[in-house]
Amino acid sequence: LRPRREMRGPLGLFFRGFNRVFERVMGGYLNGSRFLIRKAAFAILLLLGAAAVSGLLGIRLPGGFVPEEDQGYIFVNVQLPMAASLDRTAAVNDKLDAIFKTQPGIKYYTGVAGFSLLSLVTTTYNSFYFITLDDWDARHKHGLTANVIIRQLNQKLAGVAEAQVFAFSPPAIPGIGTSGGVTFILEDRSGKDPAFLAENTENFLAAARKRPEFARLFTTLLPSVPQFFADVDRDKVLKQGINLSSVYQALQAFLGGAFVNYFNQYGRVWQVYVQAEGEFRTHADNVGRFYVRNAAGQPVPLSTLVRMREVNGPEFTTRFNEYRAAQINGLLAPGFSTRQGMQALEEVFAQTMSRDMGFDYSGMSFQEQVASQGVPASAVIGFSVLVVFLLMAALYESWTLPFAVLLATPIAMFGALGALWLRGFELDVFSQIGMLMVIGLAAKNAILIVEFAKVAYEGGMSLFDAALEGVRVRRRALFMTSFAFILGCVPLWTAAGAGAVGRQVLGTVVIGGMLTDTLIASLFISVSFYVSERFRRASPRVTARAVSAPAAISGGAGDEPPAGGSRP
Structure with a gap:
């Protein structure tokens, strides 16, 4: 090979110095x-x-x-007092809109009044926001990550006295659950009434909120919502020759809503519902404005057959693995992992709950539990x-x-x-x-x-x-x-x-x-x-192998015959 010539110039000086230092190391x-x-x-x-x-x-x-990533969007949940009207919810949303407009890092937002993403239930006193953040390059210059924006928003939202409002991150894998953090399911495995589950949920949350692993713990359980109970006098209905089902149908159609049919228009399928106008169903006394016909074909006001009374009861019932359950969402404090949060909730459960209760996980927490097992x-x-x-x-x-x-x-x-x-x-x-x-x-x-x-x-x-x-x-x-x-x-x-x-x-x-x-x-x-x-x-199994010398070959091309033998 052609001998290499030594490189000259500044580059050669650098390489020679580098090689000297490297050889010393x-x-x-x-x-x-x-x-x-x-x-x-x-x-x-x-x-x-x-x-x-x-x-x-x-x-x-x-x-x-x-790990929870900055996915470019966050969620906000709004919870007003029980049975608050939709007008009050809309007024709170207007106040929140003003806060979101002044928050750096938010590109645009969409609010849905009357719906909760956490419980997936439609109520008049819930609201939900889907907030899209600015592009990465715009936010990275100011250090506005999703977690930073959530913390800043929660500080501002704490000043909203009319409702409980908080921002939270989406699940780490979109579509698995509705929120980040830990999703814990507290189950009543004894089959008792909702009051028993509500009491245990309150005790569980009181103990869990003392743990340092969580920044916020909340539940979607609404055990005591003001409601009206329609007590139908069945004996009076039957005496007047009125079909009992017609009474219930009238109550549902006027006070709630009844599905009629579908029809096609403008290339789309529409649903038809019958319902009383809002001004005729804002008060319980309005039940007297609705009528059903008796056996003689005469109209009978529902107020003579139905007594409306105020009660408290659950807004909805969650069933998980066929048990009445309460969903508990936990937002983790900085420095704690989801595994630590799950272990903390399990420790609280062991300390506070009786044998009539059980627990499970949902969403990403369920996937993590399965992976850990x-x-x-x-x-x-x-x-x-x-x-x-x-x-x-x-x-x-x-x-x-x-x-x-x-x-x-x-x-x-x-x-x-x-x-x-x-x-x-x-x-x-x-x-x-x-x-x-x-x-x-x-x-x-x-x-x-x-x-x-x-x-x-x-x-x-x-x-x-x-x-x-x-x-x-x-x-x-x-x-x-x-x-x-x-x-x-x-x-x-x-x-x-x-x-x-x-x-x-x-x-x-x-x-x-x-x-x-x-x-x-x-x-x-x-x-x-x-x-x-x-x-x-x-090791005793490793022994030296004796190398034997090659054996002499008899005969050859020489003139001398081999020793002790004769040339053929």
Whole structure:
């Protein structure tokens, strides 16, 4: 090959300086590996300590499922006093509109009076807002993330005295549930009346609101709403020869509404309902304005057959798994995960509820509960390590040499979990995927050194020198490829926009694990190779093979006959 000429100029000066500094650093790594090989027992203890610390970090990190992202929109729920009129709800909405217009980061909003997204029930004293936020680029300059806007809005909405108003985030996966946080279902499994469920729900919320895991807890249960009860005097109805069903139909049609039929117009299907005008059904006394006919065909006012009286009762009844239930939504305080929130509610349930009560989860919380009851993350990580071990055993045809590849993995896991802890992230699905990547990448880095050390050892070098030879030959390639990968993952670390949290978690795990694997674990790879080969040589099954000299060949092309024989 043509000899390379030395690069000149500023670029050549930079490369020569870089190589000098890099060689000094690599020389320090080589000296460190030499020291750790001589103190192999101490090095193994350090590896065991890293594994123990990694396990403790994994236990201390808050668990989660899917992180809540800034999806570009938020929800607002409005709850007025029980049985408040729709006019009062509309007046509160006008007040809220003025607040939303002055809130930075809101692009536009849509309000629905008379509907609650949390309970999916139509009432006159509920309202719901769908708020669309500004584009990412416009909000990112001012640090207006969805969580920041929710906090600012809730501070302003706390001053609305006419209703309970709060903003909350949508579910992490759209379509699974109606809100973020925790969705807890409190069930009455004894089959008692609604008052029993309402009393237990009140006691449960009073205890749960004392927990620091939640910023807000609320329920969709409306157990005591002012209502009118139509008490039909059946005996009087039958004495006058009136059909009982006609009385109920008249009450429904005039005071509520009755479906008649469909008709087609303008290419659409329309529904026909019959109902009294609003001015004739605003008071309970108006029931006397409605009539039914008796057996003689004479009109009879409903006021003579029906007595209207005021009662209190539930607005609606929620059934979950066939039990009467109360839905409880919990918005988490900063620094707490959904797993911690679920554990807190379960602890409160165990402390306050009787055996007649039960609980379940809905929405994203149900998905997280099902995932937690399946194969745990520790089993998945352990199985991935086992697969790597078996592949290495097949590659090297040895049961001990794969330990040289895997013994440095706990240090990489320590870096991954430590980075999660420092940035305050949860141990969720994205972090588990990142840890599986770190295990594979750490094994790849170890293979680069172990392969060359194995070749050098089989070539006649001593075990000590062969372990250092692998570090000396492959240390530059290991550092260059690892840092190229780490720099390529920096955009994940600093991600912004839609799905930013998931990318940040993944980038944090991978960068933290690869940094510790490259800077620290690479010192221990030669030690693990040295120790594994020492154990392999000490194994009673490993015996030296005697190399026999090749047997002499009789005959040949020479003139002399072979000893003790004659030429044919």
